[in-house]
Amino acid sequence: MSVVSEQAQTPLQPGAPRPPAADLDVSSSEEVASRGRILGARIMANRLGIIGIVWLVLMVSVALFADFFAPYTVDYVHEEALRAPPQRVHIFRDGRLTRPFVYGFKSERDTRTFLTTYTEDKELVYPIYFFVEAEPYKLWGLITSNTRLFGVEEGGMVALFGTGRLGRDVFSRVLTATRISLSVPIIGMLISVILGSSIGVASGYWGGVADILIQRLTEVLMSFPRIPLWMALAATLPPELSSLHRYLGVTIVLALIGWAGLCRQIRGKTLALKESDFIMAGRAAGSSTPTILFRHLIPNCFSHIVVVATLSIPGLILAESSLSFLGIGITPPLVSWGTLLKDAQSVQVLTKHPWLLAPGVFMVLTVLAVNFLGDALRDALDPYSEIR
Amino acid sequence: MSDTPILQVENLSKFFPVQRGLLRRTVGHVKAVNDVSFAVNKGECLGLVGESGCGKTTVARCLLRLVEPDQGRILLHGEQQTFDIASASRKEMLDVRRQMQIIFQDPFSSLDPRWRVTDVIAEPLMAQKVGRGEAGRRVLEILPTVGLGPHFADRFPHELSGGERQRVSIARALIVSPPLVVADEPVSALDVSVRSQIINLLLDLQSQMNLTYVFIAHDLSIVKHISHRIAVMYLGRLVELGTTQQVFEDCKHPYTKALLASVLIPDPTHREQSYVLEGEVPSPLNPPSGCHFSTRCPFAQEQCSAEEPELRDMGGGHWVRCHFAEELDLSEEIFAPQFDTPTASN
Ligand SMILES: Nc1ncnc2c1ncn2[C@@H]1O[C@H](COP(=O)(O)OP(=O)(O)OP(=O)(O)O)[C@@H](O)[C@H]1O
Ligand code: SF4
Ligand SMILES: [Mg+2]
Numbered sequence: 001m002s003v004v005s006e007q008a009q010t011p012l013q014p015g016a017p018r019p020p021a022a023d024l025d026v027s028s029s030e031e032v033a034s035r036g037r038i039l040g041a042r043i044m045a046n047r048l049g050i051i052g053i054v055w056l057v058l059m060v061s062v063a064l065f066a067d068f069f070a071p072y073t074v075d076y077v078h079e080e081a082l083r084a085p086p087q088r089v090h091i092f093r094d095g096r097l098t099r100p101f102v103y104g105f106k107s108e109r110d111t112r113t114f115l116t117t118y119t120e121d122k123e124l125v126y127p128i129y130f131f132v133e134a135e136p137y138k139l140w141g142l143i144t145s146n147t148r149l150f151g152v153e154e155g156g157m158v159a160l161f162g163t164g165r166l167g168r169d170v171f172s173r174v175l176t177a178t179r180i181s182l183s184v185p186i187i188g189m190l191i192s193v194i195l196g197s198s199i200g201v202a203s204g205y206w207g208g209v210a211d212i213l214i215q216r217l218t219e220v221l222m223s224f225p226r227i228p229l230w231m232a233l234a235a236t237l238p239p240e241l242s243s244l245h246r247y248l249g250v251t252i253v254l255a256l257i258g259w260a261g262l263c264r265q266i267r268g269k270t271l272a273l274k275e276s277d278f279i280m281a282g283r284a285a286g287s288s289t290p291t292i293l294f295r296h297l298i299p300n301c302f303s304h305i306v307v308v309a310t311l312s313i314p315g316l317i318l319a320e321s322s323l324s325f326l327g328i329g330i331t332p333p334l335v336s337w338g339t340l341l342k343d344a345q346s347v348q349v350l351t352k353h354p355w356l357l358a359p360g361v362f363m364v365l366t367v368l369a370v371n372f373l374g375d376a377l378r379d380a381l382d383p384y385s386e387i388r
Numbered sequence: 389m390s391d392t393p394i395l396q397v398e399n400l401s402k403f404f405p406v407q408r409g410l411l412r413r414t415v416g417h418v419k420a421v422n423d424v425s426f427a428v429n430k431g432e433c434l435g436l437v438g439e440s441g442c443g444k445t446t447v448a449r450c451l452l453r454l455v456e457p458d459q460g461r462i463l464l465h466g467e468q469q470t471f472d473i474a475s476a477s478r479k480e481m482l483d484v485r486r487q488m489q490i491i492f493q494d495p496f497s498s499l500d501p502r503w504r505v506t507d508v509i510a511e512p513l514m515a516q517k518v519g520r521g522e523a524g525r526r527v528l529e530i531l532p533t534v535g536l537g538p539h540f541a542d543r544f545p546h547e548l549s550g551g552e553r554q555r556v557s558i559a560r561a562l563i564v565s566p567p568l569v570v571a572d573e574p575v576s577a578l579d580v581s582v583r584s585q586i587i588n589l590l591l592d593l594q595s596q597m598n599l600t601y602v603f604i605a606h607d608l609s610i611v612k613h614i615s616h617r618i619a620v621m622y623l624g625r626l627v628e629l630g631t632t633q634q635v636f637e638d639c640k641h642p643y644t645k646a647l648l649a650s651v652l653i654p655d656p657t658h659r660e661q662s663y664v665l666e667g668e669v670p671s672p673l674n675p676p677s678g679c680h681f682s683t684r685c686p687f688a689q690e691q692c693s694a695e696e697p698e699l700r701d702m703g704g705g706h707w708v709r710c711h712f713a714e715e716l717d718l719s720e721e722i723f724a725p726q727f728d729t730p731t732a733s734n
Contacts (some may be wrong), residue, residue, distance in 0.1 A: 277498035284452050285560065286485035286515030299502045 042380035049376025055369035059362075063178040067137040070172035071151045071158055074335050076135070078157050078167040081105055084118045086162040086170075086355050089128070101127040102158050115352070126156030162355035164343050173340055174359050180336040181363065184251050185316035191255035193309045196262030201297060203263070204270030215267070218260040229257060230319055234328040243334045250329050254319050258312055265308050269301045303381040310374035314367040321363055337363045393465060394568055394600050395428040395451070395488075400460035400474075402446050406673060418672045420446040422624040424460075425699075428568070433594065433601040435611030435632070437647065438621035439669055444604045445493065447621075448572045450474075451602070452490050453481060464488060464568070486516060489561035493573040493604075495553035499545040506541040509559045516564060526563060533596075534559045535589060551582035555589070562593065570602045575610065587614065608647050612636060617705075620644050623672050623680040626699060630706035640708040642685050645718045679711065687716055 043049050062069055078084070087102040104124025109116050132151035138144050152158045161170035203211045230253060237249040273279060274297070282292050323329030324338025332339070337359035343349075344356040401424070403417035420443040428434045436444055450457040453473055462473040466487045471480055489512065492498035499508050509530065510523040518526075528538055534555040545553055554574060561569055571590065575583040591614060593599060605611045611618055611632075618635045620628040620643065628641040639645055670676050676683045678693040685692065691711055699709040710716070 277492050277494055278500040280449070280454050281490075281492055281498045281557075281560070282500070282511060283454055284485065284490045285512040286482050287511060288515070291515070295503075296500055300500070 039380050043376050046376040046379060048372040049380075052369040052372030052376065055365060056373060059178055059182060059366055059369075062175050063182045065139070066176045066179055067139060068145075068147065069149050070169075070175045071134065071148055072169045072172040073135055073137070074168065074173050074176050074333070076169060076172070078159065078163050078169065080107070080167075081118065081157060081159065081163050082116065082167045083165060083353050083356075084159060084163045084167075085353075087157075087159055088120075089160070093125070099127050099129075101125050102152070102156075104156065124156075126152040126158060128152055128158060161358045162353070164356060170340075170355060170358055173335055174337070174362055177335040177337050177340055177359060178362070180247065180330055180334055181317060181320060181338070182366070184247070184254065184320040184330075184336070185313045188251045188254040188258060188316045188320075189309050189313050191252065192258035192262060192312065193305060195255065196259035197266045197298070197301070197305055199259070200263040200266030201270050201293060201301070204267040205274055205293065205297065211267075214263070218263050221257060221260040222264075226257070226315075226319070227322060230254070230323055231326070231328060233257070234323050237328075243331050246329075246331055247334055250320060250323060254316050258316060262305070262308050262312065266301055266305060269304050270297060273297055273300055303377075307374060307378045307381060310370060310377055313370045313374075317363060317367055317370070392430050393427040394430045395465070395602070396461075396463040397427070397447075397451070398425050398461045398463070400424045400447065400450055400462065401458050402443075402450055402455060403458055416673050419624045419675065420672060421450065421457075424621070424624075424626050426619050426626065426629055428600060428602055430567070431598060431600055432616040433603050433614050435608075435615030435618040436602060436604045436621065437608055437611055437618060438606065440606055441669060441672060442621045443624040443672070444606070444621060445572055446624075448490060448570045448602070448604055451570055452488060453484075454490075467567075482516065485512065485566075486564045487566050488568040488570065489564065489566040491554075491557050491561050491569065491571040491574045494577045495550055495557050496545075496577065498557055499553055501545055503545070504541070505536075505543050505545070505548075505556050508545070508556055509563055511560060512564045527559075530559045530563055533593070534562070535585075549582075550578050551586060554578060554582075554586055558586075558589065558593070562597065562599075565597065567598070568600045568602070570604070572604045573606065574603075576606065583610075590614070607650065608636075620647065623670065623675050625680055625709065626707075627681065627709045628707065629699075630702075630704075630708075634704065634706045638706075639718060640702055640706070640713040640716070641681075641710050642687055642716065642718065643681050646684075679709075687712060 043053075067073075084105055087105075089100050089102055091097060091100050093101070103120040103122060104126060105118040106121040107116050107118050128150050129152070130150050131147055133146050134148045134151050136144060136146040150158070159169045159171060161174060164170055164173070199214060203214045233253040233256070234250060237246060237253070241249065279292060279296055282296050287295075320329055320336060321338030321341065324336045325341050327342070330336045330339055340359040341357075344353075344360070349356050400421055401419075402421040403419050405414040406416045406418060407413060408415045422443075424443075424447060426434070436447065438444055446455065449455045451462060451473065453476070457474045460474060464471045464473055464484055464487060466483065469483070471484050473481075473484055476484060503511075506524060506527050509527045510518075513523040513526060514520075527541060531538055531540060536552065536555050536559070540548070540552070540556075545556070548556065558574070574590065575586050578586060587610065590601070590603075594601060601614075603611060603615060608618070615632050617629070617631050619626055620635070620641065622643050628635065628639065628644045630639075635644060636648065639648060670680070670683055676693065678691075678696050679685070679688070680696075682688040682692040689712070695711070697709050697711045699707050700713065702708055702713060
């Protein structure tokens with residue numbers, strides 16, 4: 001082999017000056033925004049996304065501190081006020097600004113329809129106090145406390161969303177139900193994300209017969225109509241289960257059906273990434289399979305996982321509510337929005353007692369909020385979208 | 389440069405199955421690399437040239453076992469030991485990766501977008517179980533060698549230009565000081581203005597670190613200045629192999645001649661593939677019978693499509709795969725007149 005030594009002196013473009021290394025870093029002084037900051041800015045630029053986040057933060061705090069926010073326990077009964085309408089909060093009395101208060105009820109029974117109608121009794125004034133001492137509760141089963149955010153004096157009543165068939169405070173019940181109605185979907189989502197992404201990554205990365213089998217299984221799971229499938233699985237939970245076990249059972253049932261969609265998405269992403277140059281480069285560098293999977297592949301799927309997982313929550317909220325509404329989901333003494341809606345089954349409710357639909361309103365708002373957040377995340381993580 | 393080989397490739401083949409339909413039935417094979425043999429000597433730069441799709445990247449990936457070769461041996465003569473890469477164990481491969489590294493074609497996709505430059509460059513070190521602190525120190529050491537300042541260490545790839553990314557890619561390949569580097573079209577994805585910088589960097593590094601290169605390119609102009617020997621591929625086959633001088637001054641294969649014709653045109657509007665070879669590149673799924681080049685070769689005879697020529701030694705380490713290698717007179721500008729037609733200069 002010859003022709004070598006003179007080659008080094010023959011640059012590609014003769015005479016082209018080689019810039020010194022220092023000249024190369026043009027962008028060194030520029031402030032470069034980090035990924036997280038860009039992401040935050042993008043989410044914040046999305047108005048619906050913010051609304052969603054605000055509502056969800058509110059709901060999560062309510063769920064965490066339901067006992068504190070709710071003036072009554074779920075089972076507290078106002079014997080004199082069955083299906084009483086929401087009480088209005090007043091701050092003016094005789095034209096003067098006072099501490100907020102509600103009026104008590106004057107009840108009248110219609111002798112023909114046997115329906116009781118309630119009207120405000122201007123004689124009964126129940127001032128609302130904050131941080132009152134009321135029935136004790138155990139926060140998260142750990143801290144015993146009897147302080148509640150607000151309440152009225154013994155003998156009075158405050159029912160901001162009215163009362164139900166048995167005279168229980170709808171407001172307190174809706175707030176308390178938030179715990180179940182949010183935790184079932186969130187825990188179910190986490191289980192299905194763990195299942196779906198690990199099966200999806202493995203299936204996509206190693207391929208082979210297992211991959212084909214897993215894909216057929218997910219197709220079958222996904223082609224079943226959802227509600228009958230949930231019902232069938234939920235019906236297999238033995239009726240004598242305690243309320244808490246049932247809660248866990250329902251969560252697992254939902255997760256076992258929910259992982260399939262995520263699994264397919266993550267598998268597709270894995271297939272695409274597996275052939276990408278940076279994974280090849282990682283293998284050429286000698287990185288082990290765990291490094292390739294956990295440091296290259298999964299982090300690059302992560303934004304995708306987050307979006308898909310977020311957008312799967314509304315379905316789970318509705319699923320839990322449907323099952324509970326049908327009586328095969330959550331059972332008393334635990335309450336969820338679905339079990340509360342059982343009280344609102346008749347047409348009469350819509351005409352006479354619309355306040356019993358409050359749990360439904362919370363459900364719809366929460367589903368919308370999660371969708372807003374999911375869309376905002378998806379837009380923010382899309383590398384091609386502009387900051388608006 | 390010496391005559392002792394550091395890498396010997398013997399009868400390397402890689403066929404990709406083509407699957408169709410629901411049951412993924414195999415309907416054929418893309419013969420991406422078909423019975424390719426060559427050797428690379430210590431300290432030299434071997435250029436591997438051919439049109440897009442002829443199997444250059446597949447050769448490179450087989451060399452590093454990023455795809456499993458179907459056939460053949462790849463012997464790497466390491467400092468202490470000779471490895472057959474095609475059948476090496478996982479543990480042996482880790483040793484191989486300390487002695488042979490690769491620079492990828494596309495600097496935009498070959499760096500993990502979520503890794504900082506330090507981590508990218510340190511990846512081969514971490515795989516070799518070098519400690520974090522030591523790895524970080526060596527990254528800072530190598531950055532100036534590839535023309536990057538120390539502040540690049542904390543950047544993410546998306547904050548770098550194409551040229552800077554390719555420097556990172558080069559640093560990653562060189563961090564374990566491998567004697568052999570496979571460069572898969574390291575400049576073809578770059579802006580023309582930075583190409584020569586990167587080429588010069590690679591040349592400097594070669595003399596500084598005593599490197600051996602397998603340098604892949606799809607046109608001869610780049611390889612001319614840096615290669616000692618050149619291998620030309622066409623549809624998965626090696627068609628000519630010789631010293632740079634032999635290939636440029638005395639090429640014996642009509643396909644090489646065609647590639648050279650494209651190089652010699654001074655018109656800058658002529659891009660890589662615009663040399664006028666009649667006809668399309670045939671599909672590698674269904675290569676022409678006999679000599680794969682016969683459908684486009686101006687010298688094709690009956691024998692050419694009937695019988696595939698062997699790769700034959702013309703003397704002086706010059707190998708050619710053509711039935712008529714001895715007889716053909718390629719000194720004339722056989723492909724040149726076609727460039728004068730107006731359609732050619734679009
Ligand atoms: N993983 C794969 N599966 C199936 N076919 C493949 C695969 N990789 C490459 N091929 C095929 O093998 C042939 C050779 O591809 P290769 O990437 O090696 O070409 P190349 O010479 O590097 O081209 P380029 O100059 O465009 O980079 C092509 O026809 C390509 O379609
Ligand atoms: S063998 Fe025939 S077709 Fe092939 S390159 Fe030689 S002359 Fe052309
Ligand atoms: Mg290639």
